[in-house]
Amino acid sequence: MIEVNELTKRYARHEAVRGISFSVARGEVVGFLGPNGAGKTTTLRMLTGYLPPTSGTATIAGYDIYRQSIEARRKIGYMPENVPLYEDMRVREYLKFRAQLKGLNGGDTRRRVGEVIDTCGLEGVKRKMIKTLSKGYRQRVGLADSLVHDPELLILDEPTNGLDPNQIRQIRELIRRLAQTHTVLVSTHILSEVEMICNRVIIIDGGKIKAADTPTNLVGEMRAAGRIQVEIQADPEVVAGAINRLPHVKKVTPDTLDNGWTRYTVWCDSGTDSRERIANLASQYGWPLRSLFRHVATLEDVFVELTRRD
Numbered sequence: 318m319i320e321v322n323e324l325t326k327r328y329a330r331h332e333a334v335r336g337i338s339f340s341v342a343r344g345e346v347v348g349f350l351g352p353n354g355a356g357k358t359t360t361l362r363m364l365t366g367y368l369p370p371t372s373g374t375a376t377i378a379g380y381d382i383y384r385q386s387i388e389a390r391r392k393i394g395y396m397p398e399n400v401p402l403y404e405d406m407r408v409r410e411y412l413k414f415r416a417q418l419k420g421l422n423g424g425d426t427r428r429r430v431g432e433v434i435d436t437c438g439l440e441g442v443k444r445k446m447i448k449t450l451s452k453g454y455r456q457r458v459g460l461a462d463s464l465v466h467d468p469e470l471l472i473l474d475e476p477t478n479g480l481d482p483n484q485i486r487q488i489r490e491l492i493r494r495l496a497q498t499h500t501v502l503v504s505t506h507i508l509s510e511v512e513m514i515c516n517r518v519i520i521i522d523g524g525k526i527k528a529a530d531t532p533t534n535l536v537g538e539m540r541a542a543g544r545i546q547v548e549i550q551a552d553p554e555v556v557a558g559a560i561n562r563l564p565h566v567k568k569v570t571p572d573t574l575d576n577g578w579t580r581y582t583v584w585c586d587s588g589t590d591s592r593e594r595i596a597n598l599a600s601q602y603g604w605p606l607r608s609l610f611r612h613v614a615t616l617e618d619v620f621v622e623l624t625r626r627d
């Protein structure tokens with residue numbers, strides 16, 4: 318559905334997207350993740366034909382985003398980060414206007430506007446002025462707008478940004494439902510959201526792709542890398558030294574806590590588990606031990622590991 322090949326965007330002096338390549342198959346729900354300024358919006362704007370690439374190519378359903386922009390855009394429903402809405406229009410009137418702009422005829426306009434009002438839960442507000450709507454409802458109007466020409470692919474730029482937790486849940490549910498019948502590329506900062514709705518994740522940083530895989534595989538790799546956390550009340554230098562000498566231990570980092578307690582993060586070889594050896598060590602030396610567990614990696618750990626600056 319989406320094929321991106323060596324796509325690059327240079328603004329005056331700054332290269333925001335640096336030769337990225339990826340593809341999204343029909344039916345996939347892909348999360349596009351990255352810290353602020355990573356190049357997400359720039360990439361999405363190029364894919365949706367709003368910004369010409371400096372070099373590289375991308376196709377949507379086989380249509381080149383630049384040379385066959387009209388055909389490509391017909392396949393895409395795009396919801397930008399800040400949905401531009403006409404404040405003085407009523408919801409249904411606005412959606413009709415948008416449908417006509419997108420080239421739908423009279424009959425199709427009536428039918429599709431009715432359908433998207435229903436899909437996006439706008440029945441109760443369809444006669445209201447857009448300026449009187451909450452941010453959550455405005456997002457729904459933005460989604461309805463992106464859906465009105467019945468596109469196969471939805472490209473959503475931070476769809477839950479600025480919403481309260483209830484609104485986030487509602488929009489997420491809506492996206493989850495839409496994902497059953499559409500291909501979706503969604504950029505977001507909310508990692509739990511990605512784990513809930515996406516079957517694949519692309520992590521971008523500094524204009525480059527750092528990883529592209531299923532959340533399970535990304536987290537699985539980290540989990541296999543093995544990290545143990547233990548809290549012991551004894552001389553940190555002695556404890557760290559002893560743990561460091563255990564087989565399969567790669568690194569120990571101590572963090573001082575209250576009352577002489579220290580928390581050690583123990584980095585081990587992939588697929589190993591040193592918890593028992595650490596427990597034995599504590600009992601052998603008589604060190605008080607109050608917590609010992611294997612760290613369960615999350616997508617957030619993967620994200621931080623791949624995009625941290627230190």
Ligand SMILES: Nc1ncnc2c1ncn2[C@@H]1O[C@H](COP(=O)(O)OP(=O)(O)OP(=O)(O)O)[C@@H](O)[C@H]1O
Nearest residue numbers: 328329331333351352353354355356357358359360
């Ligand atoms: N029109 C522009 N002119 C010059 N530089 C720009 C322009 N738009 C974006 N940039 C720069 O390009 C880089 C990537 O920006 P982009 O908006 O694509 O990132 P992002 O990943 O979407 O970030 P955010 O999560 O903050 O929206 C940033 O360093 C940004 O300052």
